[in-house]
Amino acid sequence: MSKSALKISFLLCLLCIFVVTLTESQKYKPTWESIDSRPIPEWYDDAKIGMFITWGVYSVPSMSSEWFWWFWKGQPQSYIVDFMKKYYPPKWTYADFAKDFRAEFYNPKKWRDIIVSSGAKYIVFTSKHSDGYSLYPTNVTYQWNSRDVGAKRDLIGDLQVALKGSGVRFGLYHAMIEWFNPIWLADQRNNLTTQHYVKDYIFPQLREIINTYKPDMLWNDAGWLAPSWYWNATVFLAWLYNESPVKDYILTNDRWGSDCFCKHGGVWTCSDRFHPGHVMPHKWVNAMTIDKGSWGYRRNADLRDFYTIEELLKEVIYTISFGGNILINVGPTSWGTLAPIYEERFGQLGSWLKVNGEAIYKTTPWIHQNDTLSNRVWYTASKKDKSTIYSLLLDWPVDNEVTLGALKDIPVSNVTLLGSEAVMKFSQESAGLRVVFPYLNIRQMPCLWAWSLKISLQ
Numbered sequence: 001m002s003k004s005a006l007k008i009s010f011l012l013c014l015l016c017i018f019v020v021t022l023t024e025s026q027k028y029k030p031t032w033e034s035i036d037s038r039p040i041p042e043w044y045d046d047a048k049i050g051m052f053i054t055w056g057v058y059s060v061p062s063m064s065s066e067w068f069w070w071f072w073k074g075q076p077q078s079y080i081v082d083f084m085k086k087y088y089p090p091k092w093t094y095a096d097f098a099k100d101f102r103a104e105f106y107n108p109k110k111w112r113d114i115i116v117s118s119g120a121k122y123i124v125f126t127s128k129h130s131d132g133y134s135l136y137p138t139n140v141t142y143q144w145n146s147r148d149v150g151a152k153r154d155l156i157g158d159l160q161v162a163l164k165g166s167g168v169r170f171g172l173y174h175a176m177i178e179w180f181n182p183i184w185l186a187d188q189r190n191n192l193t194t195q196h197y198v199k200d201y202i203f204p205q206l207r208e209i210i211n212t213y214k215p216d217m218l219w220n221d222a223g224w225l226a227p228s229w230y231w232n233a234t235v236f237l238a239w240l241y242n243e244s245p246v247k248d249y250i251l252t253n254d255r256w257g258s259d260c261f262c263k264h265g266g267v268w269t270c271s272d273r274f275h276p277g278h279v280m281p282h283k284w285v286n287a288m289t290i291d292k293g294s295w296g297y298r299r300n301a302d303l304r305d306f307y308t309i310e311e312l313l314k315e316v317i318y319t320i321s322f323g324g325n326i327l328i329n330v331g332p333t334s335w336g337t338l339a340p341i342y343e344e345r346f347g348q349l350g351s352w353l354k355v356n357g358e359a360i361y362k363t364t365p366w367i368h369q370n371d372t373l374s375n376r377v378w379y380t381a382s383k384k385d386k387s388t389i390y391s392l393l394l395d396w397p398v399d400n401e402v403t404l405g406a407l408k409d410i411p412v413s414n415v416t417l418l419g420s421e422a423v424m425k426f427s428q429e430s431a432g433l434r435v436v437f438p439y440l441n442i443r444q445m446p447c448l449w450a451w452s453l454k455i456s457l458q
């Protein structure tokens, strides 16, 4: 070997070691310490707003909630038991509802338009809830899925195709526990000393949805009846992060077992409708639902059960200013539509975000989350421009001026109202930054609920 060839092979060898170390260091081990060290993909924190879609056979009886079956047969609630006695034949089973889960008016392009115009940057769609019915043509089970009974189509795949090119990321919800699955019940009877349900059922199902749909997010659920060692959660997650086709961008949550909530996994969901009330050291999400009483569609919901746009925006702003994402749920009908109340609410949210999105997307919490002086005033800060913060006011100031105590003694170079050309007068006073709003009539206002001030710091 010549001297230069030696040199080259030496260099190649070095390179080789370097590459090996690099890939080795990217390998996640099946331990929580290793799994938890994986950073949350950046797209998620930038996205802020997601739409949760809770849809399944429970949308047929569409009363109570998506837990209908459980509250009928598992832990019977008299109003459901009585309802079933009164309106259904004695031998009716939950499975009998499935043939009516027909989705006759399911038009994924229409859903896409509603999703896109809502301003949501990702969705989380139920692949399967705890009743075990899959909304896609699974090969892990048979008959109890949307290919064989009900809609007779791939409800998930069809929406994914419709969303292609829209820029909206695609996430899947998957419930691990199935209330009445005999394999799960057997493991449970064995005090979890057996793991047939995990090895023969949950792993194949999770791998199937990951390999088939390659989702951006896996919203795992219902792990609370067993600890994560039973679910072999770290084993699955190590596969997901090291080898799966989505290893580079997938995001998961913290519902991998009773010991994981607010502790292990991807984004912390902690509990439903979670808000810590302070900034957290870890990315968290407020998963909530527009129908305050249910995630699945309910025919018996009252108007007052639905968030008004004012209430929803308060929740959005309150969540984002503390560093959370908000995942807003809709329960579609069994015939495949998003009821007009949801369409309206998501449309209003989208129209608001068109004007105020700059104060929401790609922001980070500021030093203050709310104002120290004025009520119902919240803050966010731009991620890319350190000298820009936003002050979001839930109320238009009564006398057209507001004093922002949180900006006391902070030099400000400019204040503008998002969506308006109007000149904003501002001055430093002893109590804080005084901002004078222009006189705008209702047609000149950039939006009708909650206004954002863009504040340039010197």
Ligand SMILES: *[C@@H]1O[C@H](CO)[C@@H](O)[C@H](O)[C@H]1NC(C)=O
Pocket: 136, 137, 138, 139, 208, 212
């Ligand atoms: C189920 O199996 C069929 C036939 O092998 C295959 O074409 C299909 O992609 C599989 N479905 C899923 C969801 O993996």
Ligand SMILES: *[C@@H]1O[C@H](CO)[C@@H](O)[C@H](O)[C@H]1NC(C)=O
Pocket: 189, 190, 191
């Ligand atoms: C499960 O645990 C209970 C309570 O400790 C015990 O009575 C029962 O025998 C156990 N069952 C099995 C199958 O080990």
Ligand SMILES: *[C@@H]1O[C@H](CO)[C@@H](O)[C@H](O)[C@H]1NC(C)=O
Pocket: 199, 229, 230, 232, 235
């Ligand atoms: C699951 O975890 C158990 C220990 O809790 C282990 O014995 C088993 O091999 C694991 N299964 C898989 C598929 O990794």
Ligand SMILES: *[C@@H]1O[C@H](CO)[C@@H](O)[C@H](O)[C@H]1NC(C)=O
Pocket: 370, 371, 372, 373, 374, 375, 376
């Ligand atoms: C701001 O938030 C803090 C903490 O939640 C609260 O104690 C305080 O009352 C709020 N300030 C105003 C002006 O609402």
Ligand SMILES: *[C@@H]1O[C@H](CO)[C@@H](O)[C@H](O)[C@H]1NC(C)=O
Pocket: 413, 414, 415, 416
């Ligand atoms: C403040 O912002 C407005 C709107 O962008 C702009 O027209 C104006 O020149 C700015 N004023 C200063 C002092 O930067």
